[in-house]
Amino acid sequence: MSGSGGSSSSSKEVANSIWEEIESAHTVTDHQLSVLHFLFGKNLQKAAKMVDQRCVKKIAGEPSGRFVFQVVGESRRKEEYLCFPEHYCGCYSFFYDVVNRGEQLCCKHQLAARLASSLGSCEVVNVPDDQLALLLSNL
Template sequence: MTSSSGASRMSASCLVAETIWKEIESTHKVNDDQLWTLHFLFGKNFEGATRIVDQRGVNKISAHPSGRFIFQVTGESRRKDQYLCFAENFCACHSFFYDVVNRGEQLCCKHQLAARLAASLGSYAEVNVSDEELALLLSRI
């Protein structure tokens, strides 16, 4: 397989996933077909993401007055580490850098998926901070 066909497959997968996320956002509900398709696209990472969302492990940290936000997602390890992530393009976890960026084996990590699923369902805790507090939080990444 050439790298361009791999890129095409990944972009097609991203388009399918994006369509499903928008459907879920419009209803704040997820059906079996959507779950199956997302599982097909993301595999074990999606399974982990659903467990995180079910356990209420996603916070949306919103800054005021700018309205900027980032998600804080609790990991599944015994340590219950918390990772800052932008659902579409970044997570501070090891898996994001190793499996997504470095090896290109995954489209995203389970924390990104948990943030995206929670955002689509409206199933997250809201944490309000000042713009300065958010800037300080981001400077630690």
């Protein structure tokens, strides 16, 4: 999805309102899926598949409660990407399609993390804050 900042901004607002609805109900309707598919295209289908295959973990630091998501990619290598659903992913697509070319609002890993989190369907792994800090220092 390309376009001016206004188009991108309004798309993000629509997406955020849909995510809030999903989070409050912990379920997703066909209508919500169709709107998200319109906004995110093929990345949404790939993200939903990753959520169905339980590829998303929420790594939470204790006692701070800070967290990052770890998403297992689709490739045969099963690479693990750390991401913040609204801001960052360590994958190639994030840098190429989102940051560099501005063609997507986010990558499939960010979508998978957001969807799993909104549905309450990701595994939560609690770690000490210093271990979380070490993990994040490798980004």
